[in-house]
Amino acid sequence: MSLPLRALLWDMDGTLVDSEPVHRRSFVDAARSHGLALPEDFHDGLIGKSEDAIHAILVAEHGLDMPFAAWSESRFAAYLARIEEVQPFAIATDLWARAEAAGLDQAIVSNSPAGIVRANLTRLGLAPGSVVTVSRNDVARGKPHPDPYLLGLSRLGVPATAAAVIEDSGAGLAAAQAAGIAAYMMPWFEGEKGNWQPFGALQKHLPHA
Known part of the structure; x- marks a missing residue:
């Protein structure tokens, strides 16, 4: 960033x-x-x-x-x-809440179809339509192509240099990198060290609420 x-x-x-x-x-x-x-x-x-x-x-x-x-x-x-059976990850939802309180824009960018994204939103306690989302239905090419993240940036109206991606897969990491967005990977990501940061490092970049 x-x-x-x-x-x-x-x-x-x-x-x-x-x-x-x-x-x-x-x-x-x-x-x-x-x-x-x-x-x-x-x-x-x-x-x-x-x-x-x-x-x-x-x-x-x-x-x-x-x-x-x-x-x-x-x-x-x-x-x-x-x-x-689907459960939220507390470390992620806690950071979501902190980012929201700090006034950051947020979007969900998924390779899943729109129906699964909506179902998961409900499990998170977020009403469909209340959050900016990108599903596989919204783009011609899904991850690892940059299209989903580029559309997410467009829908939020922010440049890649002012955004960060949170991911857990190699395909997601490749998509973020191809879109020119800094990538932060969940603790269970097992990919090789490269041009990404661990999830915990993101917290220092959050503005204070």
Whole structure:
């Protein structure tokens, strides 16, 4: 950041909410309902990938025979059935509240489809429409491309140099870097050291409320 911090752009799954286990379980639910038998570790390689990219893998490598729209609807129904299992990450929601009190603009920029983003917002106690969001439905290319974060900046009306991204995946980190935004990674990020900072380092940049 070269300007005073004015905005935070948050990833959702695995960053604001502990939803990856629920994605994994609901993904298995949806796959089984369509007769797919996937390896137990299949979902581990999907972290950060968009729904359309996952659908393409299922079609090409595992015999899924249904269009993306139908698969996405099935996936959303399976996820929604387990939505009560999704829990916020306290360290993230605490920082969200501090940033809000300090007057920072905030947005959620997710690779998930709009329905899952809305469901997770509700679990966070945030009314859909009360927060600036970018979902996979809003862009032609999802993460690791910069498009979602560039749209988030545009919707907030702030330059990349006055914003910070909070992420948990390699795809999200690549998207932030491609958009020219400083990236701060959650403590459980296991990527190699590079052009990013740990989540805790972000706190020193927050203005006082």
